[in-house]
Amino acid sequence: VLFYCQMGLLLLNTMRITFINTTPSTITDIHILGCENEYIQQLEAGESKTVWINIPGDCSITADYLLNGQRKEETVEGYISHFMGQKTTHRIGSPKQEPY
Numbered sequence: 273v274l275f276y277c278q279m280g281l282l283l284l285n286t287m288r289i290t291f292i293n294t295t296p297s298t299i300t301d302i303h304i305l306g307c308e309n310e311y312i313q314q315l316e317a318g319e320s321k322t323v324w325i326n327i328p329g330d331c332s333i334t335a336d337y338l339l340n341g342q343r344k345e346e347t348v349e350g351y352i353s354h355f356m357g358q359k360t361t362h363r364i365g366s367p368k369q370e371p372y
Contacts, residue, residue: 285327288359289348291335292320295365299337302364306333307352315364327352337364 287307293299293315302312310323325333333348348362 284355284357286357287325287327287333287349287352288322288357289325289333290320290322290359290361291315292361292363293317293365294363295339297340299339299364302335302337304333304335304348306349307331327354327357329354335362335364339365 289304291302291304291312296317298314298316300314302315304310304312304323304325306325307327308325310325312321312323315321330351330353332350332352334345335348336343336345338344346362346364349360
């Protein structure tokens with residue numbers, strides 16, 4: 273029981289974000305910054321990759337990357353805090369859809 277409680281707390285403090293390249297080009301040098309820094313070397317058009325990010329406290333998550341030789345930046349999550357962990361998808365290159 274203690275093991276399952278510990279695993280539950282770990283998942284509640286972890287963002288599992290699947291990054292999908294929705295552009296027709298290869299995206300390179302992807303830096304995921306904020307709560308914890310992660311790096312994806314490249315994503316081909318239509319390719320995806322999931323990263324696990326620990327939530328140490330109040331923070332936000334952004335991604336910056338190279339697309340056709342230009343550096344771009346996007347907000348992945350504007351605000352997250354303890355116990356706000358979830359599994360989500362971020363479509364790189366698409367406008368973010370805000371929930372209603």
